[in-house]
Amino acid sequence: xxxxxxxxxxxxxxLLQRMVAGDRAALATLYRSYHGRLCRxxxxxxxxxxxxxxxxxxxxxxxxxxxxxxxxxxxxxTWIIGIAYRCGLKALRQRGDExxxxxxxxxxxxxxxxxxxxxxxxxxxxxxxxxxxxDQRVVVELVYGVGHTLDDVAAIMQCPxxxxxxxxxxxxxxxxxxxxxxxxxxxxxxxxxx
Amino acid sequence: MKLTKDTDRDCSRAWEAxxxxxxxxxxxxxxxxxxxxxxxxxxxxxEFAQQSQLRLALALPTDVQLDPExxxxxxxxxxxxxAQTTTAHVRSGTWFTRALVAAVLVQALGxxxxxxxLWSEDAVQPYRTLSQPSPMAMPGAIHxxxxxxxxxxxxxxxxxxxxxxxxxxxxxxxxxTVVPEHATATQDTLQxxxxxxxxxxxxxxxxxx
Numbered sequence: 001x002x003x004x005x006x007x008x009x010x011x012x013x014x015l016l017q018r019m020v021a022g023d024r025a026a027l028a029t030l031y032r033s034y035h036g037r038l039c040r041x042x043x044x045x046x047x048x049x050x051x052x053x054x055x056x057x058x059x060x061x062x063x064x065x066x067x068x069x070x071x072x073x074x075x076x077x078t079w080i081i082g083i084a085y086r087c088g089l090k091a092l093r094q095r096g097d098e099x100x101x102x103x104x105x106x107x108x109x110x111x112x113x114x115x116x117x118x119x120x121x122x123x124x125x126x127x128x129x130x131x132x133x134x135d136q137r138v139v140v141e142l143v144y145g146v147g148h149t150l151d152d153v154a155a156i157m158q159c160p161x162x163x164x165x166x167x168x169x170x171x172x173x174x175x176x177x178x179x180x181x182x183x184x185x186x187x188x189x190x191x192x193x194x
Numbered sequence: 195m196k197l198t199k200d201t202d203r204d205c206s207r208a209w210e211a212x213x214x215x216x217x218x219x220x221x222x223x224x225x226x227x228x229x230x231x232x233x234x235x236x237x238x239x240x241e242f243a244q245q246s247q248l249r250l251a252l253a254l255p256t257d258v259q260l261d262p263e264x265x266x267x268x269x270x271x272x273x274x275x276x277a278q279t280t281t282a283h284v285r286s287g288t289w290f291t292r293a294l295v296a297a298v299l300v301q302a303l304g305x306x307x308x309x310x311x312l313w314s315e316d317a318v319q320p321y322r323t324l325s326q327p328s329p330m331a332m333p334g335a336i337h338x339x340x341x342x343x344x345x346x347x348x349x350x351x352x353x354x355x356x357x358x359x360x361x362x363x364x365x366x367x368x369x370x371t372v373v374p375e376h377a378t379a380t381q382d383t384l385q386x387x388x389x390x391x392x393x394x395x396x397x398x399x400x401x402x403x
Contacts, residue, residue: 024273028266035262036255043256053260057269064273118254125251144245145252147217168213172245179244 005075012076019067031060034077037146038084044129044137044145045088055091059084074155078148082156085138092134128179136171139164204231208238212245332361332373334380335399336387339369344392352390356383371399 012033018026035056042052062083070079129137135157142148142156150168154161211228214220220228232239336358340349353360353372362371374383380398387396 024270027269031266031269032262035260035265039258039260040256043258047258049258049260052258053265053268056260057265057272060269061272064269121247121251122254122257125248125254128248140248141252143213144216144249147219149219172209175248176241176244179248 009075009077013070013072016063016067016070016076019064027060027064030063034060034080038081040145041081041138041141042084042088044141045085045134046092051091051095055084055087058087058091062087075152077146078152078155081142081146081148082158085156086158124179128175131174131178132171136167136174139167140171140175143168205235205238208232208235209241212242216245216249332399334374334383335361336372336374336380336384337363337369337395337397337399338372338387338393339367339395341392341394342368348392352392356386358383369395 012030015026015030019030038056038059039052042055046052059080063080070076129140132140138157139153142153143150148156150161150164153164157164208228208231211220211224215225215228228242232242340352352358357375358372359375360370361373364370374380384396384398387393
């Protein structure tokens with residue numbers, strides 16, 4: 001774990017302790033701190049903004065109630081994202097998984113400043129991710145997007161590390177097969193080898 | 195890297211290492227080895243470039259834009275609502291608990307009253323249960339046959355003076371079964387009875403015929 005991660009985890013633990021005592025300001029701080037990354041993470045499960053908001057609130061509702069039962073066996077972020085993942089799956093089971101296409105999104109939900117290159121990259125990713133199962137999308141997001149280890153992902157998804165490895169492997173194979181074609185010449189030319 | 199080259203051990207190793215090198219969480223020697231391998235392997239270079247692109251794309255802010263303040267406000271309202279509901283439950287729970295305690299107290303009082311009543315009835319049983327010893331088997335029991343002419347007052351006086359209690363009789367031959375209040379005094383009582391005027395027979399009830 002990097003020093004920055006250790007510091008962030010220490011801060012999160014302190015906030016959790018304050019929440020156990022009923023400190024709502026601590027809850028608000030933690031909520032704002034995680035809102036963006038949960039929003040992005042859950043957008044790999046569903047594109048429905050209303051569902052994402054509902055899941056984030058369900059997640060923090062549980063965090064508020066269970067703050068005292070956090071045993072510290074993992075990072076706070078692993079714990080919270082795990083709760084969000086399970087809330088997300090539950091919401092999808094109850095309300096159905098109907099990803100919203102970009103074309104169907106209201107204008108106010110689209111970022112106001114989206115440089116062309118970013119939009120192109122986003123579209124490329126979006127089309128590639130559509131080829132993956134929900135679990136594969138989650139693993140890709142957690143490993144490449146959030147930067148979790150295999151052990152963290154296994155804890156979040158409550159499955160063996162071997163299962164995470166298999167999901168990651170199959171996701172990478174699928175993406176390798178579809179992404180170059182989706183990228184087209186323009187994006188391929190922008191690739192730079194480190 | 196192509197699937198047909200999966201047997202290539204180095205390429206497989208490079209494939210495994212890529213995500214963690216990209217995350218900057220791989221050990222320095224693993225990162226150095228991958229850099230060296232990429233310099234020699236075009237297929238892995240392409241794969242790594244695509245992985246880098248993937249990571250870059252995933253690092254972009256999500257296109258699903260939500261206002262955290264709106265969500266937070268809803269969450270706090272939900273917590274407030276739940277707190278009020280919980281308080282209401284606690285209040286109703288207190289009322290229910292009190293009612294339950296009162297009911298238990300009333301029951302306990304009723305059982306107590308019933309117990310006292312049954313106990314007092316036990317003291318003056320108008321009957322004898324099968325589990326109780328028969329007068330014949332009671333320790334110190336004596337069969338007494340008073341004279342037919344003996345007056346009731348004399349009989350009562352005799353019983354009183356010898357501290358005897360009639361527990362059976364009279365039977366067909368006019369015999370009573372009496373028990374001295376102190377079982378140890380049976381022999382003395384027997385002697386006194388035999389010596390008294392108006393007593394035709396006095397024999398211990400447990401004696402063998």
